[in-house]
Amino acid sequence: MMDLMEESRPDTPLALRGGTRSGDHEKITVNLGFVDLGHVDLLVSEGVYANRSDFIRTAIRNQIERHADIxxxxxxxxxxxxxxxxxxxxxxxxxxxxxxxxxxxxxxxxxxxxxxxxxxxxxxxxxxxxxxxxxxxxxxxxxxxxxxx
Structure with missing residues (x-):
């Protein structure tokens, strides 16, 4: 399962560790700006998403569906x-x-x-x-x- 971890470096505030497999998932790295990260955390705190990973998986699936014709x-x-x-x-x-x-x-x-x-x-x-x-x-x-x- 993908778990997001905050980096200690200020230029990469949010990351998924790359290259490690767990089950049928693969972890990837995602860098977000502080404002985008704040929006994600707000939606999680409001209960719209279970956690950051849930938000990112949902966003990715929505984009894949949006471009299904391609x-x-x-x-x-x-x-x-x-x-x-x-x-x-x-x-x-x-x-x-x-x-x-x-x-x-x-x-x-x-x-x-x-x-x-x-x-x-x-x-x-x-x-x-x-x-x-x-x-x-x-x-x-x-x-x-x-x-x-």
């Missing part, structure tokens, strides 16, 4: 898998055996299974674009680094 048009132009997509060892071995390489495009969470060795990922994946988060072993991420779009 998302639909983009997905229609450039096919992309939406949601959670897991690539396991068997799927990558099948691609390699068939002499094909995968062009992976995911909006959401792409997971390359822990049992996938780096050499298999290198042989079976031509390119990878993830709008969201990629979970893979450090070794797999290293061999795919030059293929990330």
């Amino acid at each position: 998302t639909r048009q983009s997905v229609a132009r450039n096919p992309i898998e939406v949601g959670l997509r897991r690539y396991g060892r068997a799927e990558l071995e099948s691609a390699r055996a068939a002499g094909t390489r995968l062009d992976i495009r995911v909006l959401g969470l792409a997971v390359i299974a822990d049992d996938v060795p780096a050499d298999l990922a290198s042989a079976a994946i031509a390119s990878i674009e993830v709008l969201g988060s990629l979970q893979a072993s450090p070794a797999v991420k290293r061999v795919l680094a030059d293929r990330l779009l």
